[in-house]
Amino acid sequence: MLSLNRRHGVDATLGPVPYGTLDLMVLKTLETMGALHGYGIARRIEQVSRGSLALNQGTIYPALLRLEQKGWITSTWGASENNRRARFYEITRAGRRQLAAEETSWARTVETIGRLLSEKL
Amino acid sequence: VSGLRAFIVRCRNLFRPGASRRRRADLDEEVGAHLAALQADYEQRGLSPAEARAAARRDFGGVAQMQEAWDDVGAFPSLANAWRDARLALRHVRRQPVSAITSVLSLGIAVGGATAVYLVVDALFYRPLPVTRPQELVIVEPRIREERWILPNPIYERLRAESQSLTGLAAVNDVQFMRARWDDGSSGFVQASLVSGSYFSVLGVAPALGRLIDERDDQTPEARTCSAVLGHAYWMRQFRGDPGVLGRHVRANAADCVIVGVTAADFGSHLAGYTPELWLPLRPLTGRRSLDNYFGAFFSGVIGRLKPGVTTTEAARELTATYQRIHHDVPTARGDRPIDPATVSIRLLPGAFGINNLRAQFGQALGILAGLAALMLIVAAINVANMGLARGLARQQELATRRALGAGSARLVAQLFVEGAVIVSAGVLTGLAIAALLGPAIASFITLEYQTIALAVLPSLRTALLVGAISAVLIVIVAALPAYRLVRLHGTLAAPARSTTDAPAAQRTLKLLVVAQLTLAFLLLVASGLLVRTLFGLSKVDPGFQPDRVLVLSLGGDSRFNAATEDERARRAALYRDLHARLQAVPGVEATALSWLGLFGGSDLWLRYKLDSQDSARRSARVDYVTPEYFGVLGMRVLQGRTFQDDERRLDSGSH
Numbered sequence: 001m002l003s004l005n006r007r008h009g010v011d012a013t014l015g016p017v018p019y020g021t022l023d024l025m026v027l028k029t030l031e032t033m034g035a036l037h038g039y040g041i042a043r044r045i046e047q048v049s050r051g052s053l054a055l056n057q058g059t060i061y062p063a064l065l066r067l068e069q070k071g072w073i074t075s076t077w078g079a080s081e082n083n084r085r086a087r088f089y090e091i092t093r094a095g096r097r098q099l100a101a102e103e104t105s106w107a108r109t110v111e112t113i114g115r116l117l118s119e120k121l
Numbered sequence: 122v123s124g125l126r127a128f129i130v131r132c133r134n135l136f137r138p139g140a141s142r143r144r145r146a147d148l149d150e151e152v153g154a155h156l157a158a159l160q161a162d163y164e165q166r167g168l169s170p171a172e173a174r175a176a177a178r179r180d181f182g183g184v185a186q187m188q189e190a191w192d193d194v195g196a197f198p199s200l201a202n203a204w205r206d207a208r209l210a211l212r213h214v215r216r217q218p219v220s221a222i223t224s225v226l227s228l229g230i231a232v233g234g235a236t237a238v239y240l241v242v243d244a245l246f247y248r249p250l251p252v253t254r255p256q257e258l259v260i261v262e263p264r265i266r267e268e269r270w271i272l273p274n275p276i277y278e279r280l281r282a283e284s285q286s287l288t289g290l291a292a293v294n295d296v297q298f299m300r301a302r303w304d305d306g307s308s309g310f311v312q313a314s315l316v317s318g319s320y321f322s323v324l325g326v327a328p329a330l331g332r333l334i335d336e337r338d339d340q341t342p343e344a345r346t347c348s349a350v351l352g353h354a355y356w357m358r359q360f361r362g363d364p365g366v367l368g369r370h371v372r373a374n375a376a377d378c379v380i381v382g383v384t385a386a387d388f389g390s391h392l393a394g395y396t397p398e399l400w401l402p403l404r405p406l407t408g409r410r411s412l413d414n415y416f417g418a419f420f421s422g423v424i425g426r427l428k429p430g431v432t433t434t435e436a437a438r439e440l441t442a443t444y445q446r447i448h449h450d451v452p453t454a455r456g457d458r459p460i461d462p463a464t465v466s467i468r469l470l471p472g473a474f475g476i477n478n479l480r481a482q483f484g485q486a487l488g489i490l491a492g493l494a495a496l497m498l499i500v501a502a503i504n505v506a507n508m509g510l511a512r513g514l515a516r517q518q519e520l521a522t523r524r525a526l527g528a529g530s531a532r533l534v535a536q537l538f539v540e541g542a543v544i545v546s547a548g549v550l551t552g553l554a555i556a557a558l559l560g561p562a563i564a565s566f567i568t569l570e571y572q573t574i575a576l577a578v579l580p581s582l583r584t585a586l587l588v589g590a591i592s593a594v595l596i597v598i599v600a601a602l603p604a605y606r607l608v609r610l611h612g613t614l615a616a617p618a619r620s621t622t623d624a625p626a627a628q629r630t631l632k633l634l635v636v637a638q639l640t641l642a643f644l645l646l647v648a649s650g651l652l653v654r655t656l657f658g659l660s661k662v663d664p665g666f667q668p669d670r671v672l673v674l675s676l677g678g679d680s681r682f683n684a685a686t687e688d689e690r691a692r693r694a695a696l697y698r699d700l701h702a703r704l705q706a707v708p709g710v711e712a713t714a715l716s717w718l719g720l721f722g723g724s725d726l727w728l729r730y731k732l733d734s735q736d737s738a739r740r741s742a743r744v745d746y747v748t749p750e751y752f753g754v755l756g757m758r759v760l761q762g763r764t765f766q767d768d769e770r771r772l773d774s775g776s777h
Contacts, residue, residue, distance in 0.1 A: 039155040056182025057155065061148065062190040069130045069194065070123035082161055084154040087147070094123070 022055075022063045024106065027099045030073060030091040037078075037086040038064065064089060072098050134195050141195065148191060156181060202532075206539035213512075213540060220512060221544065224505040228548025228599070231501035232591060233555025235494040239587055240560035240578045241567065242487050244393065245480055247583055249473040251387040253325025258472030259433060261290070261423040263444065265464050272423050274412045279447045281319070286436035287425040289323035291316065292403060293391055293476075295421040297572050300675065301399060304370040311355070312573065313373065314390060314397040314421075315406050321384075323426050324391070329353055331367045331382030338381075339402040347405040349378035353386045355398035376405055391424060391475045394567070394576035422476035425469070433469045440467040479574065483567050490563070493648050498591065500641040502598040505548075507638060509541055509603040520607065533608045541600020549592050667756030670711075673720050674704070701748065714750040 029044045030036060036044070041064075042057040049055075067073045072095030080086035091099070134141050156177050163173035181187075214221040249255035261280075263270040272280075274292070281290040299313035318339030326333065328350075338348040349371055351360070360366045369380045378401060389396040404412060427436055448462035474480065513520075520533060528536075560578040568574045697715055704713040718726065728744045749765040751757075 037154070038151055039158045042155075056187075057159070057180050058152070058182040058184060058187035059190070061152065061187055062194045065191055065194045066127070069127040071126050072123065080154055080158060082158060084157060085150060086154045087151050098123070 022059065023067060024099070024102050026060060026063055026067060027072060027091060027095055027102070030089055031096060031099055035076075035078075035088040035090045037080055037088050039080075039086075041089065067095070070098075071095075131196055135200070144195070145188075148188070152181075152184065152187075202535065203539055206536045207543055209536065210540035210543040214543070217512065220508055224508055224544050224599075225547045225551055227501040227504055228545065228595065229551025229555055231494075231498045232549050232552025232588070232595075233559055234552075235491075235498050235591060236552055236556035236584065236588055237559035237563055238487065238490045238494045240556060240580070240584055241563045241576065242491060243581055243583055244564065244576050244578050245483065245487065245567070246474070248393070248581070250324070250391065250393075250475045251385075251389075255473035256471075257427045257429075258324070259287075259425045259427055259436065259469040260472045260476055261425050261440065262468045262470060264466050264468050265460065270465060272420060274407075274420075275450075276444060276447065277420070277423060279450075280440055280443055283443050283447075284425075284436075284440060286428055286431045286439045288428050289319050290423065290425045291320040291323040292420045292423050293317070293320060294403060294407070295392075295395065295397070295572060299373055299399060299401075302372040311373075311398040312396070313399040313401055315401050315403040317403045320424075323424060324388075326388045327385050328382040329385050330356075330364055331380075333382050333384065334400055334402050339404050341405065343405075343409060347373075347376045347378045347402050348381040349373065350382045350384060350400040351380060352390075352396050352398045352400065353384050353388070354396050356383045359398075371399070373399065373401055374406055376401075389577075391422060392572075392574075393475055393479060394564075394574035395572060396575065424472055424476065433471070437467055437469045440469070441465070479567060479576075493645070496641060496645055496648070498595075500638060500645055502595055503638045503641065505544065505599045506603055509537075509544070509599060510606060513537065513603055513607040530608050534604045537604030537607055538596075538600045541604060542596055545592060545595045545599050548595070549588065553588070665757060671720070671755060675719055712750055712754045714754040715748045716751055717746040720755075 025045050026041055029041050029048075033040070033044060038060055039057070042055065042060050045060075046053070046055060064073065064075075068075060068089075071092060073089050073091055075087045075089045077085055078088045156174075159177035159180055160170070160173045163176045164170060168176060250258070252258070261272060263272050263276075272292075277290070277292055284290065294315040296313040296315060298310040300308070301311045301313075302308040316334060316339075318334060318336035321333040322335065331350075333350050334348055351366065356362060356366065366380050367382070371378050371380065384400065425436070427433065444465055444467055445462040448460070448465070523533060523536075564576040564578045567576050701713055701715055704710060726744050726746075727741050729739070729741045731740065732738075747765075752759060752764045
């Protein structure tokens with residue numbers, strides 16, 4: 001339990017990152033934005049969530065490693081905006097396929113839950 | 122597929138610690154860049170560098186936690202935990218080295234003993250001969266009313282010619298000391314086996330060099346020349362594996378033999394642990410007179426190979442019928458007691474493990490030894506478990522702290538278990554080292570009265586499985602039980618209301634263990650005391666004489682004892698007296714004696730005798746003719762009475 005929470009960052013005042021969604025968010029970000037370094041990905045996710053998610057930026061690094069192990073993203077070293085060496089991540093073809101599959105399943109889940117919740121009991 | 126891919130990556134990381142260090146350095150750099158960028162952003166928004174750094178840290182979250190999570194992705198978390206537990210265990214070991222060393226040593230000795238005994242059992246009982254389809258081989262053993270009986274050569278040859286159920290039959294005669302003289306003039310005793318021409322083809326053995334003895338070498342008993350084959354080990358030892366050995370001559374008994382081949386490297390013989398140095402054809406080295414006589418030629422063993430589809434029972438029935446039918450055709454020598462053929466039956470024993478007298482002779486002793494070894498293992502395991510439990514009770518505080526810090530029961534059991542497992546692993550490794558020394562030592566006790574046996578003790582898959590099973594049992598007893606017991610006890614310590622009921626339970630376990638341990642230890646002490654005495658007795662077999670500094674000089678010439686004429690006898694007596702005197706004069710010679718048979722001649726002389734003129738019993742004794750000095754030269758002790766005196770020499774030599 002402890003390690004799960006730690007991985008995805010919990011803050012009592014903001015909504016937590018739902019379990020398993022960080023990988024999806026990272027993949028989607030990389031699909032939309034092209035090659036990005038870790039900081040860029042974290043910034044983009046925060047911007048898109050408009051402050052509604054409490055993301056410990058550090059948690060994306062284990063997620064990035066996990067995605068890379070699965071072959072869904074690749075990385076190369078390059079120079080960042082402030083001229084430091086940084087690793088740039090890119091989505092692979094397998095990653096795009098995975099993203100498409102997860103988007104579909106996510107939409108179906110949201111639809112199902114939405115129907116369930118809107119039902120008059 | 123992506124899951125498998127991740128698994129492979131993790132496995133690879135496991136074996137490349139260098140690469141993972143590099144990746145860790147990369148991560149540190151990446152995180153550094155991330156934090157710097159974050160800080161720069163905050164500074165642009167007007168924060169002081171210190172405030173900006175603090176804000177960046179806050180946004181990023183715990184670096185250590187992130188790194189741990191990152192490590193877990195790249196590896197197997199449970200494995201990492203086990204590694205941590207193992208290191209913790211080693212720390213405990215360092216803190217209490219005496220207790221740990223005692224545990225490891227007692228397990229090591231017990232495991233070593235058990236493994237060593239099993240290595241010998243394995244060599245003796247579970248390793249088939251390295252021949253073609255060993256399960257088809259049968260040992261042919263005639264019986265008279267369940268008593269073992271001989272298989273005379275004439276019967277053997279008829280069985281061989283007439284059997285429908287065997288594809289082949291081979292006879293072998295082991296000669297422990299065969300006098301051999303090589304063409305370069307060197308000579309000595311070799312271990313030899315005389316084999317029928319069918320021997321190597323029945324067993325299905327291939328030559329390492331040249332060819333093996335076959336039917337054409339074993340035709341005529343009168344042949345004064347013969348073919349000989351070297352044992353592989355002897356060839357390597359004596360000739361350094363030189364292929365030029367083919368064609369060399371060796372004089373064995375009275376026959377002049379030519380080396381025609383060398384046996385396969387893995388083939389020892391038809392008997393575990395017996396590796397003849399010289400293989401010779403049976404008939405030319407036995408002689409027709411012995412071969413034709415019912416009581417003339419004895420075999421160390423007769424081996425057959427069953428035809429496919431024929432059972433042992435069917436084959437035995439057929440061979441028994443044949444034996445009973447042909448028995449009367451075979452001439453027996455000078456009025457020896459006839460045998461009722463109806464009482465003779467042929468028994469076929471499984472031959473996959475060879476003509477293995479060793480199994481019958483040492484099976485029981487090894488069984489007892491194995492039982493003792495098992496007992497010793499149990500005692501050691503209980504002993505060590507006990508110590509583990511005692512150590513654990515002394516560590517309640519530490520366990521309580523760990524539990525308070527959030528370690529669950531499973532985690533605590535895991536930690537104690539890994540500690541036990543570390544002890545067991547060290548014990549098993551020590552045990553294997555001990556077994557490597559002890560195994561050959563035990564094997565050296567296994568030997569036959571008339572035959573040198575050098576049982577090879579080799580590791581096998583079976584031994585590995587056994588050691589694995591032993592380790593598993595030890596881990597359960599030594600690691601799992603105390604761990605479970607302690608954590609159960611400990612769980613209740615956290616809830617004081619129940620501690621009064623459960624703490625005595627651990628005490629009870631402890632007491633029971635102590636009682637069991639003491640009982641077993643006492644039994645073991647007694648048993649091993651007896652065992653050591655037996656082994657010690659075995660290792661000191663008294664040959665009846667003192668073999669050191671004794672040299673044997675053998676004379677060629679007429680080997681018949683009785684055939685000499687009066688003149689001939691006188692000439693021989695003079696020759697021997699002269700020889701005796703001259704040998705005595707050689708510097709460095711302390712004493713000399715003459716003997717007709719010499720030492721280890723491999724042949725017997727039998728003499729009929731009567732106790733007095735009224736004695737009607739048929740008595741005969743094995744004899745040798747010697748000079749009075751014989752007993753002194755060999756250092757033979759006489760238990761009662763005296764040996765010959767010098768004035769008896771005349772009578773003695775006169776009778777020659």
